[in-house]
Amino acid sequence: MDKPRPELHRSIAAHDLPLSGRPFAIVATADERVALAKRFAIVAVESLSAEGVVCPEAAGRRLRVDGRLSARVIQTCVITLEPVAAEINTAFKRLYGFDLADEWPEDAAEETGGAEFYLDLTGDLPVEPMAGDLLDLGDMVAEELALQLDPYPRTPGAAFGEMPEETAGTAGRDGQAGEERGLAALARWKAPGGAG
Numbered sequence: 052m053d054k055p056r057p058e059l060h061r062s063i064a065a066h067d068l069p070l071s072g073r074p075f076a077i078v079a080t081a082d083e084r085v086a087l088a089k090r091f092a093i094v095a096v097e098s099l100s101a102e103g104v105v106c107p108e109a110a111g112r113r114l115r116v117d118g119r120l121s122a123r124v125i126q127t128c129v130i131t132l133e134p135v136a137a138e139i140n141t142a143f144k145r146l147y148g149f150d151l152a153d154e155w156p157e158d159a160a161e162e163t164g165g166a167e168f169y170l171d172l173t174g175d176l177p178v179e180p181m182a183g184d185l186l187d188l189g190d191m192v193a194e195e196l197a198l199q200l201d202p203y204p205r206t207p208g209a210a211f212g213e214m215p216e217e218t219a220g221t222a223g224r225d226g227q228a229g230e231e232r233g234l235a236a237l238a239r240w241k242a243p244g245g246a247g
Contacts, residue, residue: 060189061192071106076101096122101192148181
């Protein structure tokens with residue numbers, strides 16, 4: 052079964068890069084932004100662009116990507132459910148590689164006698180495996196956007212414990228709008244003489 056086409060698709064040939072690298076510039080179309088907003092379950096991606104350079108390393112067995120991502124997104128406040136706009140402007144780096152299985156053979160544990168070993172990833176980027184001869188810069192940019200999204204967006208001044216006005220009137224019982232919420236309401240319900 053073929054892999055579905057990514058929402059943002061910009062491929063380059065991985066084995067056809069000059070030693071000095073190849074610059075790239077990506078600007079997502081309106082349709083692509085709509086599809087990405089749906090993929091990430093956010094209100095909207097109002098703008099999305101990225102630029103950078105792809106350079107071969109290690110005699111062409113590695114591809115290093117250095118770029119910058121710019122975007123404007125609208126998410127939903129986790130407290131008030133109101134729209135929250137955010138500007139994203141960040142640099143990113145990626146490292147891709149071919150034939151990674153040759154470096155990490157399946158029988159590596161047997162060769163080391165089953166002993167544990169320490170892998171230091173702080174010195175450089177972890178290598179992501181390349182599948183085929185094409186590097187999809189568009190999907191890479193989409194992944195980077197996902198990493199930069201605020202997992203708990205909030206409107207300025209919003210704090211946990213607050214409730215949108217349109218739902219506050221239904222929070223209590225017997226007309227006590229918003230006076231008893233959450234565990235407090237449950238405790239009264241479970242107490243002797245309560246509803247339960």
